[in-house]
Amino acid sequence: MLASMTMSFNSSASLDDQQRIRFVDVSGIGSSGKSAVTDLLREFDGLYVPHFQFEFDLIRAPGGLLDLRHAVQEDWSPVRSHAALNRFRRLVRTLGIDAKPWQLGKLISSGSQRYSRQFGPSYFKIWETFCEALVALRYRAEWPYDDYEISGWWRVAKRVLKRLGMREAFLHQVTVIDGSRFDTLARHAMQQLYAPLMTPGQTLAILNNALEPFNPSPGLDLLGDARQIVVVRDPRDVFATGQKASGDVKTRGMQAFDNDGLNKTFLASDDVSAFCLRHRLHWDSLPKSRDRRIMRIWFEDLVEKPEQTVAEILRFLDLDPAGHTAPRTAFKPEVSRKSVRAARHFPDQEAIAVITDKLPDCLYPDW
Template identity: 30%
Template sequence: MRKIIDISGYGHSGKTAITDYLKQFDSVFGFPNYVEFELFRVPGGLVDLYHALYDSWNLIRSRVRLNEFDKLIHRIGRVQTASDPLSYFYASAHGYDQYFNNRFIKLSEELITKIITGTQKNTFWPYENLRVHPLKVFINKFKTKFFRSLTSADLYYSDRNQFVGLVSNYVDSLMSELGEEKHTHVILNNAFDPFNPSICLNMINNGVSIVVERDPRDIYASQINTADMYVPDFEKTKTADKIRQQFTGFNDIEYFIFRYKTIRDNVIESQDSRILRLRFEDFVLDHEIYSKKVLDFVGLDPNTKKNDLNYNLQNSSKSIGLWKKYVDLPEIKLIGEKLSQFCYNN
């Protein structure tokens, strides 16, 4: 059973530094940095299943979530290729099948089959009209009024007591399809939300979450000028700057502050030993201390490090204290004032 290490953050928080550092170890498998494994957190994903089938079981919601999950796995699993023209309409471009030996969709379908303990065919189900196309709603009403044909659907039954075990075994099966036999650890990028990773950790047999935090002044300053900072290769695209600025709210300082504060205020602070919240600045500036802390946390032997090709400490250091070059900017001052509790002042 491989150990899962998820590394997440709040948007341009420096998590790539932790990812690249861990990828230096021979026993660690990692996706390319631009690949985010989104099976857990996206709408219709495993977290939604968890709430509807385990945390608060309900026949209405569980049916909807199972159908959504079925659609999701085909959307994100299908590989977009010229030999499959329909894939340009139905595939989301995640193409997870290519990473899991073409078994992502198959294993996911098997999970659905195992979760459903019974099916009640063609049953009166008025809730169907809450989600279907308006034309379908009209047709259903017409059929009921003039033909006494009730709105119906297939109902799916499941056992909440089996859910976590089935999902954790499913995730283990997926992870076993990755990399080589030597890989004992798998790094995921933003698979779990940083707000409450415990939900995702509850659905796997062996995993931890590292949440990376960074001075919001540096996050803002990094959008002003990237010439003096280190930018990972996967972010050097024509649209990368535009995406970063839109994502962080760079063009509106009040929105930038509102967005960042809202995100951080919604974090559920817990005493979960499987979660490590780590400052990017600490990891870089006190690297010897904090890199050891990370290795101890994920269970890696420092002597198994294979090379220094994936991580350059000097490059990371270029991204710390960027805001000091713009200390007189009103925007930087405002961030320091309104988000002071999240700023790095050591």
């Protein structure tokens, strides 16, 4: 275990707070085995656990809640807060549109995540209410900063039209943002968003990599009484099992079950030097100081020492072991442990030796 501390959810919260959904983010640094944790939690009563491939990106994505929080609360300015709110609204729409095949305009605007299908028709209303609650004032004025995000041709056209005497027609609606209640408003929006997904008796909602592990504290603050579990794994096995499509039978047989040959290319495993640099930067960006809301575990410990590691997870999340009513139905350590030390059998042992040499402090100690 790298670093873990047991902490119960806030027992001093008000009655209203105690009835709220509590979020647990499960994260990693790329093909680290976090789905094993979500599979484990899927076996418990009282938890909502999404499909292992569903990642709620509205928090961490560029222009998402974390960027908006920074612009309106941590580093407020009239220019950047105005722009950040507009950008967030566009992201809400991009992630939310559930376009039909014949709706060409919506198809062009959609990012294909279709959150309004996942969360229901209230998705757009929830986030529009949230955005409106941040607006303290609107007025019309010349505001050149909005023009930085439009096409160059339209900027040229606007300059020509202004010289023709149409200057007033191009005044912008300026929004003055008050971010003092941002966390409260965002927390309320997340509660409303996830409430329809929860069944009676469920009080914890699991998020897949919604915050990322590098600086999760702002996201945990935003979500309220939240926790994060960060899963790390020996980079040699990440490299071996994360290869893209290969004609080599041995290599192909090592690929993770969810590896379609392309979706792991973000690991940069085509080039062992690039892989090592990527992993080094990710590893070194993990928090150095302890936050009692964050637990870090080795994937290898979870699948090779499941009783001990599961007990630590339960203490960290304040879960009753009696709620583990469907053991070994989703999390099957005997299956997952087959991928541990897979790199020993990887055809290119020179590449494995490079990883061993360049990333000594990132290696699983019992490998």
